[in-house]
Amino acid sequence: MASVPTIALNNGVQIPQLGFGVFQIKPAETAAATTAALEIGYRHIDTAQMYGNEKEVGQAVREFGIDRGEVFVTSKLNNNRLERDDILRSFDQSLADLGFDYLDLFLIHWPLPAVSDYVARWKVMEEIYAGGRVKAIGVSNFQPHHLRNLLAASEVTPAVNQIEVSPFLTQDEVRAVNADHEIVTEAWSPIARGKVAGDPVIGRIAERLGRSPAQVTLRWHVQRGDVVFPKSVTRSRIEENFAIFDFALDESDMAAISALDRGERTGPNPDEMNRIPS
Numbered sequence: 001m002a003s004v005p006t007i008a009l010n011n012g013v014q015i016p017q018l019g020f021g022v023f024q025i026k027p028a029e030t031a032a033a034t035t036a037a038l039e040i041g042y043r044h045i046d047t048a049q050m051y052g053n054e055k056e057v058g059q060a061v062r063e064f065g066i067d068r069g070e071v072f073v074t075s076k077l078n079n080n081r082l083e084r085d086d087i088l089r090s091f092d093q094s095l096a097d098l099g100f101d102y103l104d105l106f107l108i109h110w111p112l113p114a115v116s117d118y119v120a121r122w123k124v125m126e127e128i129y130a131g132g133r134v135k136a137i138g139v140s141n142f143q144p145h146h147l148r149n150l151l152a153a154s155e156v157t158p159a160v161n162q163i164e165v166s167p168f169l170t171q172d173e174v175r176a177v178n179a180d181h182e183i184v185t186e187a188w189s190p191i192a193r194g195k196v197a198g199d200p201v202i203g204r205i206a207e208r209l210g211r212s213p214a215q216v217t218l219r220w221h222v223q224r225g226d227v228v229f230p231k232s233v234t235r236s237r238i239e240e241n242f243a244i245f246d247f248a249l250d251e252s253d254m255a256a257i258s259a260l261d262r263g264e265r266t267g268p269n270p271d272e273m274n275r276i277p278s
């Protein structure tokens with residue numbers, strides 16, 4: 001099977017373009033799903049403090065018996081960690097739960113524009129980065145105006161902006177702003193939580209190429225240059241989602257999928273998402 005390409009982040013760190021997402025995987029199922037992904041060949045795991053499964057991700061990586069340096073692991077700062085001391089403590093807690101002495105990538109999960117100063121939180125992220133226990137820092141769910149405010153006041157440009165992207169939400173504007181600042185776009189909910197399976201345009205392309213709709217969609221993302229990490233607890237799907245580097249979409253297939261954009265989100269709008277868990 002063809003291997004997963006890596007992309008250089010703006011500080012030179014390499015990130016595998018395809019990873020495994022663990023949002024909504026129950027802690028009791030996380031170690032098994034992560035182990036299955038590692039067996040299949042995934043070397044990039046996307047978790048978050050909010051997901052409540054960092055312990056199980058770390059356990060699976062450690063017990064799999066490969067060098068820590070061979071797996072890229074991302075976590076994200078929870079939305080209820082707003083003050084400096086709390087942010088620093090929660091980063092230490094993530095490392096302790098994962099059982100690692102460093103993280104590959106740590107992100108601000110949501111900007112929470114109405115309730116919190118995301119620039120102040122970013123300053124603490126910069127402090128964590130300077131401490132050397134994380135290889136890169138970034139943001140998630142930042143709109144162009146959030147990014148501009150942050151860039152105007154920061155030392156470190158985020159390495160990534162992890163945003164919702166799918167054929168139904170192509171996010172051309174945010175992706176262009178990311179690219180202008182050498183910020184890699186990571187596409188969350190890349191298969192629109194399974195909804196791409198019901199789309200006739202994707203279905204026809206998939207049938208012609210002898211691939212599944214999920215594979216065609218993931219291939220569309222990687223050909224656009226984004227990083228993806230589909231989630232599944234189903235071994236056959238984890239395998240299917242990994243097998244996307246031995247075929248290509250031509251320009252007309254790419255354009256037909258991009259034309260499905262209808263601004264449809266599966267998750268919250270970042271400008272309106274201001275809920276803070278207790």
Ligand SMILES: NC(=O)c1ccc[n+]([C@@H]2O[C@H](COP(=O)([O-])OP(=O)(O)OC[C@H]3O[C@@H](n4cnc5c(N)ncnc54)[C@H](OP(=O)(O)O)[C@@H]3O)[C@@H](O)[C@H]2O)c1
Nearest residue numbers: 021022023188189190191192193194214230231232233234
């Ligand atoms: N930064 C953020 O705010 C944010 C928000 C959401 C997600 N994320 C990240 O992005 C990752 C992926 O997003 P997501 O989990 O929301 O959605 P997704 O990966 O687009 O879709 C996952 C859903 O699709 C199903 N599925 C997986 N592979 C399939 C296939 N080959 N054919 C048909 N159905 C398939 C899964 O079912 P089964 O599991 O039952 O197989 C699951 O219900 C998350 O795990 C997380 O790491 C980040």
